[in-house]
Amino acid sequence: MEAPEIHVLKEIPWQFFGTLTFKQERLPERIRLSMFFALLRKSAKAHRVPFKKLLWCLRQEDGEATGRRHFHFLLAGLPPEACSIRTCFALKNGWEALKGGMARVSLFDPRLDAGSYLTKPPAGPADPGDAYESAKFGSSTCSLMIAQAAWKFAASRRAAQLMR
Secondary structure (H helix, E strand, O other): OOOHHHHHHHOOOOOEEEEEEEOOOOOOHHHHHHHHHHHHHHHHHHOOOOHHHOEEEEEEEEOOOOOOEEEEEEEEOOOHHHOOHHHHHHHHHHHHHOOEEEEEEEEOOOOOOHHHHHHOOOOOOOOHHHHHHHHHHOOOOOOEEEOHHHHHHHHHHHHHHHHO
16 A cells, blocks of 8 residues: 555656765754755745745655665756756755755656656666665655645645546
């Protein structure tokens, strides 16, 4: 049985999938989260989108080999022209400017729904690293943080489908 969150996430037209690491191993969770939200705020401002309108999903995870904490995220709500490799690099550079560690950000493959992206490797010419990471995204140890705007967006899409 799928978690209800997966059904919500399937309703959202995601634009980006990313993995963010940290230079420092022992950062408090509040600092890690504030770095993530600073990245989102910077991106929202750059694209003239109110922060509260961004659709995002975040999962924290401990690495398998080293146990180091890192993030995986999905992002949407930016204008269509923002869906580009240039924005991927801007998010990556923004993370590094915040003194984060490595960042990998790619365009979300619209041929896949979020459930596919989050619970099994993407099909096709996707980056093998993204496939590996996204395969873990929906694991049983997964605890997701989902933007309020994402819940509202999914609910409005569901309501519109029921009205048809």
